[in-house]
Structures are given as structure tokens and as C-alpha cells.
Amino acid sequence: MKAPALAADELTRLLTAEFPQVWSHESGLSIENVWFGGCQLRQAFRDRSLRPGATISGATIMALGDYAVYVALLGSIGWEPLAVTTSLNINFLRKPGCVDLLADCELIKIGKRLVIGEVMIREGGEDGPVAHLTSTYSIPPRP
């Protein structure tokens, strides 16, 4: 794996400072690994992620996937916190249990204006996929 533009601990420090609504201890999100072109995030299980059926809400899973592409982008092109999602598509494959989730992201396009990532989300400790997502980010032009 090629070295990232920003390492996991540096990214965590920057995100905690700039985006504390999501990157705080309370949210349960953490960067397991980051490299040029991809990353792995973990979403620790939280009671507040529950939905009827003793499973994790789709909103939690979508957010995890979207943040995975954001982290892979920042880890690949450097600190561009104003990059924003322009579109996202997700297929839910199987209802997860009440456990941690892992998101494995691979960028399939790294352009000057657009970055597109693909993410497979699965239960920690399991092989079976929970959801598959693609998401496009737009990078604001440099002034």
C-alpha cells in the first residue's frame, strides 16, 4: 500500500478539531488504516444506532460509508475539508447485528475536481458484507 498524504493519527487530530460533531470519542468512529487510494474505518456499536428489528439503522451505515470516502480522499490528496458529497448510492445486503462495523474504501477515481470511492461495509469479525456504497465528492477549486 502506497503511503497516504496524511497518516491516520494526523487525520484524526485534524478531523477532531474541524469536524467535532462527527469525529469525537462519543461517535464511535475511528480510522483503522489509511493509505494512498483507500482506508478502513470502524464504527463502534452504539445504542443510539439501533432501529426496530434489533439492527443498526440505515442512516448509521450510510454515514459510515460516506465518511470512509471522505477519509480516503483526505488521505490521498491531502487536507481538503471542504470537499462535499455530490452523490451517493447504497445497496443494503444483509441486516447487521448489534456489533461494530468495518468500512473498507477504495477510490476508483482521483481527479482534480471529483473523487469517487467504493465502500464495502461488513460486521467486524465477519466476512459477509452488510452494505455496498459508491460516493462522489467534489473538491472545491483552489483560489
Place this chain on the structure above:
Amino acid sequence: MKAPALAADELTRLLTAEFPQVWSHESGLSIENVWFGGCQLRQAFRDRSLRPGATISGATIMALGDYAVYVALLGSIGWEPLAVTTSLNINFLRKPGCVDLLADCELIKIGKRLVIGEVMIREGGEDGPVAHLTSTYSIPPRP
């Protein structure tokens, strides 16, 4: 507008009891209106929805859209809380300011197994759309 299977106040009562992680006063989500085939939800602005750029996070907007299809489904076919999202697609059209968001949902398919909804999200008090979303729910078979 055709009368819903469940009115807004009844739906709010049931959701608050069964899905308190999302349907609580704290979340800022509320049902403005519901009818057979659609609904309107409001997401009150919350500091915790902020993301870099003084705008509302994509995760907040996606969740709002997804819940709008869930409420329209429940309001149209009755209380099926175990219905789950099978796929979702969203296009972000414009970054919203730090204001309430409104989600207008119309169901485009009401089948026995699948319900598909289309949602336009905009800033409260404004006409310009913020995001457009389609989402498919699967209804569990009756035993």
C-alpha cells in the same frame, strides 16, 4: 390528498415508542404532514448537524430523506416498522445554510414487497432544492 392509514400524531406516538433513537425531541425530526402516498418531514437545525463549511452534513440530509420514505410508507400501508431500506440514491444539489430542512416525499411505487419513494429536500422558507433522493424499502412478509 387521500387520508393516510395512520395520522401524523398516531405515527409520532408509535415511532417515539419503537424507534426512540431517532424519534425523540432531541433529534429535531418531526412529521409536518402525512397522506396516502406521501409526507412532509422537518429536520430542525441542530449544531451537531454541522460540518466544515458552515453547512449541514450529508449524513443528516440522507437520514432525513430516508426517514421521509419510511414515514410515507407507514402512513400509506400501515404500521410495518420492520420495513428496511434496500437501496438509496441521493444527489446533492446545493449546500444548505444553518436552517431547518423540509423533506417532501412522494411514493412512486406501493407494492406488496417493495415501496419506492422520491424525496425533494429544501431549506425551510426557501424554494431552491438542496438534495433529491430515491429510496426503496422492503416490506417483510407477513407470517
Place this chain on the structure above:
Amino acid sequence: MKAPALAADELTRLLTAEFPQVWSHESGLSIENVWFGGCQLRQAFRDRSLRPGATISGATIMALGDYAVYVALLGSIGWEPLAVTTSLNINFLRKPGCVDLLADCELIKIGKRLVIGEVMIREGGEDGPVAHLTSTYSIPPRP
């Protein structure tokens, strides 16, 4: 309806000249109406659109929807034939019979770089929708 930048007959003339692979009598595609912000296309039934099950192939329906956004774009911002699709999402709602299809397109974003359209496809003479699609086009920068 606001007047288009290019009227239907002018658009048909230009498309037939520049994009004859699709805009020929043989293809069965035609512009029923175009206005600023939208259009209606017709896909005449063709035997070559059939697929197993005596229905029209998904590929035919997707192409119709994608071309509808292209025509609405050209009719709204003028002749930009090098505009290209960057993403497309479609939900198939019901299998059509062996009949003409109509595509009603409304643009939901008309930006300088991106145009996003939403399309409902239905059988000619029927109300029930066959498919719903959103598609994003990128407009090449002017030199």
C-alpha cells in the same frame, strides 16, 4: 412553460446531423415537446427492444431516460453536444408491454458545470409509471 433555447424541430435537425447513431428514423426516438427545464421524448416500439418475458429491455428504457436528460439540457442551455453523463440511477417499477414509451424529464439542477434531470417513463396511453431515473451531465468548459 418557458420557451426553450432550441425548439424541438431545430434540436431534431442538429441531433440527426451530429448523433445519427441514435437520432435516426430507424431508432424510433423522437422529441414530443421541449421547454426550458424539461422535455418529453417518445420511444416507438421496436422488435429489437424485446427481451425475454415479452417486455422491453432495461437497456432500451435506460437509454431513453438518459437521452431525455440530454435533450432537456440542450433545450435549456443551448447546443452543447459534448455534454456527457457522469452518473445515472434508475429504478424499474413495472414491466411494460410491447408499446411506445414516453419519457417526461424535468431538470432539477441547471448549473454551469452540472445539469441534473429526473425522468419518469411510462407507457404511451397509460398512467402507470414504468421506470424512474435521475441522471447527471457534465458540461465541458468553454475554451
Place this chain on the structure above:
Amino acid sequence: MKAPALAADELTRLLTAEFPQVWSHESGLSIENVWFGGCQLRQAFRDRSLRPGATISGATIMALGDYAVYVALLGSIGWEPLAVTTSLNINFLRKPGCVDLLADCELIKIGKRLVIGEVMIREGGEDGPVAHLTSTYSIPPRP
């Protein structure tokens, strides 16, 4: 790679008989390889696939991706020609030149009712991806 339920030559024979609108010599589509859980298709370059900009039309690329999931499904669960697409999402990554395209499909869910595939499309002889697609098929219930 695990053996498919139907080998490439058998699939080609069946598809040519049942779906001649697409699976004929004229269309330029062929099965390069099929295994349990995936396949590779080739779309030979055809003049009729051209669009303005000396590139291949999005409709051609979408159709190739959709057929790849169909072939992977048939190769994995056996002859179910009435399986139909229920949704499809595609991101176009780069405009291809006037060359053959290859579609590599991997199924990410093989359920009783739904099959979901992911497809990367690239130019034959090149590594750079042209488009990435996910598509869901519904399998009709056995009577």
C-alpha cells in the same frame, strides 16, 4: 474460480436462442469467461455505439454493464431468463476511445429473490477504468 452453473458456450447458445435482439453476432457482445459469482463480457467496438466527441455512448456502456450482471446471475444460479433489473446505478469515470470494452462483474449478493452485481468496465488492453456500475436483479418466484 468455482465452476459456473452454466458454462460460457452453453449460456451463449441459450441466450442466442432466447434473446436474439442482444445476443447476436451483430451486437458485438460476447462472454469471455463465466464462473460461479461473476463473469467477464466483451463489447466489440461498433460504429453505431459512437456519440459526439468520438467516444462510446453511455447507453452502450450501461447496457454492457447490465448484461454482465445478467450473465453472472445465469452462470451462478442457472437458467432464469425472466430475471429482470430492478435498479441500476452507474458512475462514468473516463471517456473511452473507439475500442472494445471489457466488463468484469462480481456478484456481491446471491439471494433467493435478489442478486446484486458490481461491474468495472475498462478498455480492452488498458487498465484505467471507464465506468463502475451496480445493478440489482429480481428473480421471479418459481411456481
